[in-house]
Amino acid sequence: MIHISLSNANYLYIEIDGKIYPGEMESAVNQFLRLASDLTSGQLLYKIEHFSLPSLSAVAIKLRHLPELFKCIQKFDRAAVVTDKKWLQTVAELEGKLMPGLEIKGFDLDNFSAAEAWLAAS
Known part of the structure; x- marks a missing residue:
């Protein structure tokens, strides 16, 4: 399951729970691109x-949209990744080092409020 919502003018909340299938991925990518289209310093x-791990078909859908997603991700300054998987936090933070202008920080699930505070402090 993927749920994406615009929490305020420059804040996207993305909730992922369980395995992601092609239809969900297509819908999520389109919704992400639509909601992020007018953001600046998001x-x-x-x-x-x-x-x-998402199904291979879902990964293929995301790969098909990579050019649009890379262009869109430039609209964001910070990302907090809240998860119970330490390796996901590490991968997210490494990804942030590869994307100029985007700072990514991982947080444990029980530190959700710390993630929100970190984003608000920017």
Whole structure:
């Protein structure tokens, strides 16, 4: 399951729970692109529980949209990744080092309020 919402003018909240299938991925990518289209200096808050690798078909859909997603991600300054998987936090933070202008920080699930505070402090 993927749920994406615009929490305020520059804040996208993305909740991922369980395995992601092609229809969900297509819908989520389109919704993300639509909601982020008018943002500047945006922030992302990901909450990831019960993570399971997406199906190969879902990955293919995301790869098909990579040019649009890379262009869109430039609209964001910070991203907090809240998850119970330490390795996801590490991968997210490494990804942030590869994307100029985007700072990514990982947080444990029980530190959701710390992630929100970190985003608000920017």
